[in-house]
Amino acid sequence: MYLSRIQINPARRGARKLLGSPQAMHAAVLASFPQSDEERGRVLWRVDRDGPRTWVYVVSAPAPDFAHVVEQAGWPTTQSTWAVRSYEPLLERLAAGQEWAFRLTANPTHTREGKRYAHVTVAQQLDWLLTRTAGWGFDVRGRDDARDLVVHDRRVDRFPRSGRTVTIAKATFDGVLTVVDPDALRAAMTHGVGPAKGYGCGLLTLAASA
Structure with a gap:
């Protein structure tokens, strides 16, 4: 299992689209996985607004690739705004x-x-x-x-x-x-x-x- 997060830039048009529609955000999150629905399994996500920062947290069995979300709604030149980490140490x-x-x-x-x-x-x-x-x-x-x-x-x-x-x-x-x-x-x-x-x-x- 993996716990991931990506920082969203609300000033961007793509970000406003995702933040304004749970259906659009759901599609963007699922597009982060190349696996089929059966192989991927349940994917959970949540939008957190902590002061001036907006994050999307994701829990999934396979590791995601957020490159397309960064390009659409994040900071493409700042790699530190997203991370993917194993969830297993905390769960154990x-x-x-x-x-x-x-x-x-x-x-x-x-x-x-x-x-x-x-x-x-x-x-x-x-x-x-x-x-x-x-x-x-x-x-x-x-x-x-x-x-x-x-x-x-x-x-x-x-x-x-x-x-x-x-x-x-x-x-x-x-x-x-x-x-x-x-x-x-x-x-x-x-x-x-x-x-x-x-x-x-x-x-x-x-x-x-x-």
Whole structure:
């Protein structure tokens, strides 16, 4: 498995096209792999906006080649703006009891009468996350049972697909988690969580906790 990231230049026309359409970004990410769909397997991606910088993170089984994305939407003369690294060392390190900072952009939804509806309030979105963390192998309640968790960058993406408008409500969660089941957490990190994985949702990443 590989964890990759590429810095996007929002001032470029190609970047604005990708950032404005999850479908266009999805196509650009998949074009980074020469393998067939079956050989490539699930590819997860997420757009992060951290201050003035915009990054696309990608988790995949094969290693990607971002040359075309750099040419279209990045800085073609600056090689340090993208990197591809093996994910295995981090995945193998996971152990019960560890604490990690995490980020997840998700599409919090619920099903009613066979139809899927988005959760639209912060409280609903937080509850959506908290009722699912056990199945994903972690907990976000600290030693004093205080939740170190915030939800931000809440937005609704709309784009045309096959003659209809697709609507995806997104929310980004930042917090600190405690590993409970390392195998379940590895599965969540490599296969994604929740719906709309093809459109920038479901990628859970970890970082050292301060």
